[in-house]
């Protein structure tokens with residue numbers, strides 16, 4: 456497939472999947488988020504994972520609300536992505552606690568108000584839970600198109616677990632990939648757990 460038809464197909468998949476995700480009913484959304492939270496906290500790695508980055512859901516993304524509550528209950532340290540104020544396309548990860556002030560960024564996504572003293576080096580996290588639009592059975596992920604997580608992962612050691620959470624409808628047999636795509640180690644959906652061994656880089 457040519458580079459331009461690959462990019463075109465990726466855009467079509469993004470558009471179609473985001474539309475299907477937005478069409479989910481509130482009850483379907485809630486059931487899905489609860490099911491993923493139960494699977495996530497029952498996974499054998501949960502007990503040994505202390506510093507976790509996740510995100511605040513938008514646009515029909517699987518809600519992270521139950522997961523955030525469960526992690527705080529289990530005394531995990533949570534972090535959220537913040538758009539880098541100068542470095543376009545890059546993310547910072549900032550501590551998220553119940554009292555953290557949340558603001559809406561220029562892309563319409565909620566994030567903590569930037570406080571440099573609460574920003575944490577991503578290499579020192581145990582796990583990054585990424586938002587995603589679509590994924591495939593090989594662990595490839597397609598995001599909203601900003602390249603934020605591919606950039607984050609491109610200089611990250613394999614000791615940081617790369618995890619996705621998604622609705623079942625976001626799964627494709629095989630996605631068209633780009634050379635910069637960074638595959639995930641594990642993806643939870645309401646009905647399945649996908650796991651791939653970490654690749655040493």
Ligand SMILES: Nc1nc2c(c(=O)[nH]1)N(C=O)[C@@H](CNc1ccc(C(=O)N[C@@H](CCC(=O)O)C(=O)O)cc1)CN2
Pocket residue numbers: 510511512513516536546561562563564586587598599600601602603604
């Ligand atoms: N919940 C959540 N947080 C996240 C991400 C995400 O995918 N989901 N990101 C993952 O990387 C980063 C933000 N990435 C984004 C990339 C592109 C667009 C985007 O194109 N949004 C609009 C148009 C933006 C506008 O209003 O100007 C769109 O939906 O078309 C949004 C976010 C960081 N935080």
Ligand SMILES: Nc1ncnc2c1ncn2[C@@H]1O[C@H](COP(=O)(O)OP(=O)(O)OP(=O)(O)O)[C@@H](O)[C@H]1O
Pocket residue numbers: 586596597598599600601602603604605606609633635636
């Ligand atoms: N490691 C990287 N260094 C520099 N540019 C990159 C890197 N990874 C991706 N990009 C650029 O980011 C752009 C968007 O990438 P892509 O379409 O894969 O984003 P995405 O995975 O859908 O988004 P996100 O990770 O933000 O959810 C591409 O044009 C690509 O050139």
